[in-house]
Amino acid sequence: MSREVPSLYEWAGGADALNRLTSVFYDKVRSDPVLEPVFRGMSTQHPAHVAAFIGEVFGGPKSYSEKHGGHPAMISHHLDRHLTEEQRRRWISLLLDAADEVGLPDDPEFRSAFVAYIEWGTRLAKLNSQPGTSPQLDEPMPRWGWGVPGGPYEPPAGA
Structure with a gap:
């Protein structure tokens, strides 16, 4: 018996779940003394753009690449910040709080993949934001998966 392993995007709940996540997250950012100055003046579309980016990275539609320039555009947004x-660290903390608040899956396998991606992505963003950095702007869109053979967590039968 063969079964298809869902993408992280599907497991998370798709576009609706990721839009809820980024909406709640950026509400937290707007009132956070550490992050508010970084995001002061962000467009009202910013949360939806970030949701589309995460969705694409997690195996969802390629709408960020098609409408907003893909990974090169995301890298460019962080230059000289x-x-x-x-x-x-605050970005990660608030995003994880938002993930709990909106009910993103909390099984260990999903959260491990989620945290691994945001650790990697925020470290890359921080690195690319430093003065004098000249990152490659032709990088392909990252594709993030479960990270271990076997796929997502399954509750025991009858649970």
Whole structure:
């Protein structure tokens, strides 16, 4: 018996779940003393754009690449922002709080993949934000998966 392993995008709940996540997250950012200055003046579409980016990375539709320039555009948004380690860690903390608040899956396998991606992505963003950095702007869109053979967590039968 063969079964298809769902993408992280599908497991998370698709576009609706990721839009809820980024909406709640950026509401938290707007009132956070560490992150608000970084995102002051962000467009009202910013949360939806980030949701589309995460969705594409997690195996969903390629709408960020098609409408917003893909990974090169995301890299460009971070250039010369001078992000600090404190800001990077706060971003992760608030995003994980938002994930709990909106009910993203909390099984260990999904959360492990989710945290691995946001650790990698925020470290890349911080690195690319430093003065004098010249990142490759032709990088392909990252594709994030479960990270281990066997796929997502399944509750025991009858649970």
